[in-house]
Amino acid sequence: MKLHVLRFIVVVLACACAVVVISNLRAQKAAANEDKFAALYASLGMPVPVQTPAAPGTQEKTVAQEGREKNIKLLGDLPASQLIPVMNYFASSMGRRCNFCHVNNNGQWDYAADTKPEKNTAREMIKMVLDINKTTFKGTLQVSCYTCHRGRNQPQSVPTLPLPIPSPAAANPGGAGPGAGGATPPAGQAQASPNPTPAMPSADDIFNKYIAAIGGQAGIGKLKTRTAKGTIAQANGNAFQFELLQSGDKFYFMVTTPQGAFERGFDGQVGWEKTARGVREITGGELATFKAGNGLFVLISLKDQYARPPRVRRDKIGDRDVYVTDGATADGKRLRFYFDAATGLLLRRVTFTPTMVGNIPDQLDVEDYREIDGVKFGFIARSSTIESGNPVSTRTFTEMKVNTAVDDSKFKMPAAAASPNP
Template sequence: MRMIIGASAIAVVCLVGVTWGATGSRISRHSSMASVNQPDQAKRRPALWLVASGPFALGSDQATSSGPPLLAEQAFKNIQALKGISVDDFMGTMGIMSGSLGFDCSECHDSAGTDKVDWAADTPRKVTARRMVNMVTAINRDHFTGRQVVTCWTCHRGRDRPVVTPALDVVYGTPILERDDLVPASPPGLPSPDQIINKYLQALGGAQRLAGITSFAGKGTSVGFGGFGGGGAVQIYSKAPDQRTAIIEFKDAPGRDASIRSYDGKTGWIKTPLTVLGEYQLNGSELDGARLDAQLSFPAQLKQALTNLRTLDPATIDDREVDVVQGNGPRRLFATLYFDRQTGLLLRMVRYGNSPIGRLPTQIDYSDYRDVGGIKMPFRFTFAWLDGRDAFQLNDVQLNVPIDAAKFGRPTSLESRP
């Protein structure tokens, strides 16, 4: 059965594999009658900058150490239900809660977005969230042999209180069909993954030309989302086979730090402004995602970056027919890629990481493909994750340029470099 994938009104589509930390953030929303005394959107927005860094943060120097993986209970106070996971997986878990309930930080942490917030305080909603984490864990353990079948999203679907009564308009209306995240094998009668990927590589300029790309550097501006993150100066550096850094600097805002994501082939970092934790090293699912993003910056590596490739049922994005390929990465990460059936070009990539309470989706949309030295490269893209969405426009991309290895290092060392 063919599914329809709705695209956002501002969704603009990107340079393969480019992602970074929060500069634009999701607006909190409520759909249940239980949430009637909500602050207006303008008052809520400062707290949204904190969603991507996660609640409970200490701002400890531990978060920037390069030793063993930093666990949530080492970086944050009063961790009870989510012990033993890395800081980046903890951040993603906060995003699942936020996305599933339509909340931002301030709705579980009083005064979030101000200097009066106490992240460690046990508010009523935070205590409830802790019980829900334990409940979901118990359901999956006792009824599904530990498989992650039930998550926050299973019941909440963007509401603080799940719907308990079927609406007859929905029962007798047009079904809303959603694709399965993970499909273990290709349905019969579809093109092979090799056919779809080879068409993509040919559309970009051919496998031989693509194999000759060893690095690229791009410059542009951040478009932002929801009034946040626009007007920044963007720099992108990628070096084969698996190094990548993306930097957003706000030169017209003195005192505002840059947003940076870097990956040097082994170690990854995130640095975001106006957040509680600020900068931290990646060790969990986001490290696997950073590696995949860096590898897919060089499309000729696609078949090596993902294993067990399979073709999924076709879909539609913005009324464009797309062929769909899915593949596996390390540590249960997997990714789904959507290729324009007419042009062969990649329109979307969604990668899925793991957390204790559900999968962590990250979506990158690509468009505005232009010729650069005989290779088509996307100049416009959106990067969407559980804590926000950003749009970016490149205006210059140069291939096979020398890039200092230090460009892929720890973010604090990058801001002072030309």
């Protein structure tokens, strides 16, 4: 029996980017892997994964513990839900697809085979990345595949000539070059500007302005539930219908796919997924990401998502001026929000999932704000991911209601899902 991935569908749902990789991986028994790199986790600033399976529901299994893969030598300690995202990260770092390292025999993937030399080179590279971060960067995750590769399989190590021609204004700061001295005003004068930039707002100012822009605390305070429907259009041309229910931090969503209904839910405690293949509980790091991405307030209560007040900087999205808040969540993930400097509305959220070989970014762009019972919601949400086969999914809401009665049983893990040893 060949292990293969029949299909990946990234669907983007709910209030924020629940990026769901439906990977039709066939379960497969594999020899237990040795956790050769377990010791490196601590130095990479990551929790060391448990070596023996923990009580079901409390800890996500690692790739090795799940034992589905046949030929994992280095990545056995990855949380199982990170394996395919990390593979996508490799592919996008190289600017290639899965077939750069893996063989496909007549439409049948053999991911376990080491036929391609690139796969073994990738293993050497994984070792190098773990080692560089450990020995040179004091165990922080600084160097990743993308640091060198930047979308090319052969990284560029020398500058391309000619260098860009410096613009006149930028010509002098280095002080180098013959005859550069006379014509340019001294540094102090050069910095005087007819339009001094306004003082930078504090993070609190930005969050308060956002709350006011979407309708104010009074309206938000009354918000209890949201139900919505819409479509998801993917860059690869696929389109699906989706349905969403939210009640506080509980949520349920369903996408209609050619393989049948794809459902995910969270009842305040237990996260789950149901597909044609069955039901599974979502646990550990995957559950944390799932919760953080889908509750009713995840794009409303932004301040609370930071462990400490974030830094603020200016930036641009297209020609719009934005303020960016940049900080870390309590579980150590980087999180950025981008606000329109003029309207105060949230335009973008970028989250980062740390893995042993790199930070995987996820971007959500929100637009078309419309008011429903006193609170504004974005009716278009575009999610961009590192999945090169399907980089962008756009969710468009066609129907949205707030504070209607929601059947709480929808959030519960379906009975068929009961875990084998509860």
